[in-house]
Amino acid sequence: MHSDTRPQSEHLRCHKPSDLDSYSFWKERCDHRRNHTNSKRNQTVSFHLNKLKYNSTLKESRNDISLILNEYAEFNRVMMNGNQVVFQDRESNVASEEATSQEMCSSSPRSASYEDMITDLCSSLHVKLTSVVNEACKSTFLFYLVETEDKSFFLRTKNILRKGGHTEIEPQHFCQAFHRENDTLMVIIKNEDISSHFHQIPSLLKLKHFPSVIFAGVDSPEDVLNCTFQELFRAGGxxxxxxxxxxxxxxxxLKEIVKILEKLNGNGRWKWLLHYRENKKLKEDVRVDSTAHKKNLILKSYQSANIIELLHYHQCDSRLSTRAEYLKCLLNLQIQHIHARFAVFLTEKPVSREVFENSGILVTDVNDFIENIQKVAxxxxSSYW
Known part of the structure; x- marks a missing residue:
């Protein structure tokens, strides 16, 4: 038993050192290879990092960008203040900087002189325009007041105007009388009364035909003499x-009408306001009528030119309109376009012109419109919008 065991143990002891030596050998080789690989890898990484390395050549004291920014800021300060500024650079005394500084310093008085000259011109122009307006307002004129419930307001206005040498007159008398070229009638109405009372001005349509008639919307009695009134029915239609x-x-x-409106727009805004129902009927006829199709193309073309405007659907479009409904519609549109001189009702139907004209509406048929509207306008x- 012992003899068998000893050789086996000796055999085992003899092989242990050999295994350890072999392990150490391979470990050393593996470590050597690993170190060699890491060394190469480190060299490669260092090589790539070296590519990213950047050696700045800018001076730490002051680079070109900061120089430009500082000079620009200094230039703005000189131009804004209009004072002479000595441009100093403590960090560098470059000759070009000194030259630039001297140029800016020498240009600042010139800039200041330009500013003074512009200021003087603006002040002079303002004074002259003010004097022209004041002189225009000082010239005497005829006047008519559209009086409503506020009696004290109109009494005070009349007293102010009469003291200024202005004369009250009835519109009918003005229309019938002989006028000198410089005779001016000012029809005065409170702004808050325009929507409810403007159509009650006597002989309104006749007054609109006179270029010497001015319609003034006022908030206070002094607005007329101070020329701070709103001018109504100024031009166009x-x-x-x-x-x-x-x-x-x-x-x-149709072509003649739209071309005339286009010409009239050169001196004062004119528009053709089409009701929704009119346009809808024309579009329905387009499907079966080639003439209606051509009319529709013309209307679209002049609609894009802002000469034809389609009105939103309203009461006039709900049923066949009566004379009274047309008149009401025209008066509402006149209020919406209060600076338009003329409101024109274009119709071939027999209507009572007097009813419309008493409210300041011009009634005309197609041929009369084509022949005479340019003379009227x-x-x-001027332009009213």
Missing amino acids: FVVSDDRILETLTLVQ APFR
């Missing part, structure tokens, strides 16, 4: 047609 005009117009007539050369 708008056209409203009845529900049959588009259907009965020929292509030639000619004296009024």
Whole structure:
């Protein structure tokens, strides 16, 4: 038993050192390879990092960008203040900087002189314009007051105007009398009364035809003499047609009307305000009528030119409009376009012109409009929107 055991143990003891040596050997080789690989890897990493390395050549004291920014800030300060500034640079005394500084310093008095000159011109222009307005307001004129319930307001206004040498007159007398070229009538109405009382001005349509008649909306009695009133019915106009005009117009007539409106726009804004129902009827006819199709194309073209405007659906479009409804619609549109001199009702139907004209509405048929509207609008050369 012992003899068998000893050789076996000796055999085992003899092989242990050999295994350990082998393990150490392979460990050393593995460590050597690992170290060699890491060394190469470190060299590669260092090489790539070296590529990213950047050696700045900018001076720490002051670089070109800061120089430009500082000079720009200094230039702005010089121009804004209008004072002479000595541009100093403690960190560098470059000759180009000194030259730039001297140029800016020498230009600042010139800039200041320009500013003074512009200020003087603006002040002088303002004074001259003010004097022109004051002189215009000082010239005597005729006046008519649209009186409502506020009696004290109108009594005070009349007293102020009479003291200024102005004369009260009735519109009918003004329309019938002989006028000198410089005779001016000012029709005065409170701004808050415009919507409810403007159409009650006597002989309103006749007054609109006189270029020497001014319509003034006021808030206080002093507005007239101070020229702070709102001028009403200044220039231009708008056209409203009845529900049959588009259907009965020929292509030639339609083209003439829109071309006339286009010409009138050169001196004062004119528009053709089309009711929803008129436009809808025309579009329905387009499907079966080639003439209606051509009319529709013309209307679209002038709509894009802001000469034709489609009105929103309202009471006039709900049923066949009566004369009273057309008149009410025209008066509402006149209020909405209060600076338009003329409100024109274009119709071929027999209507009582007197009812419309008493409210300041011009009634005309197609041929009369084509022949005469430019003559009516000619004296009024301004734009109201």
